[in-house]
Amino acid sequence: MSLPAPNHPCWQKLATGALNRLKTQHLGTQLLSKRIERSTDPMDVKVKEIQAFFAKWERALPAEVAQLAAL
Numbered sequence: 001m002s003l004p005a006p007n008h009p010c011w012q013k014l015a016t017g018a019l020n021r022l023k024t025q026h027l028g029t030q031l032l033s034k035r036i037e038r039s040t041d042p043m044d045v046k047v048k049e050i051q052a053f054f055a056k057w058e059r060a061l062p063a064e065v066a067q068l069a070a071l
Contacts, residue, residue, distance in 0.1 A: 003054055003065060011069050015046035018071040024064050028057065 004010050006037055019033040019062075032053050034047050 003051075003058055004049060004069050008069065010071050011047045013071050014044070014068070015043055015052050017040065019050065021071065022064055022067055024061070026057075026061055026064065029064055063070075064069055 014022075015036060017037070019036055022029065022033065024030060034052070036050065039046060041049075054061065054065060054068070
């Protein structure tokens with residue numbers, strides 16, 4: 001499965017709290033979730049960080065990538 005398009009609404013949802021609902025055992029994803037939750041960065045910065053993370057780790061996180069569009 002491939003990543004949703006950069007303009008897909010799932011990225012905004014992830015940046016506004018849906019990242020906590022992602023079912024994962026991957027430590028890096030869990031740490032990203034906590035960092036985004038506590039961040040005071042603007043929404044577009046959070047979205048870009050999440051997109052970059054999943055672009056980098058797409059092959060290692062197929063279960064998590066499959067959940068993205070459903071959030």
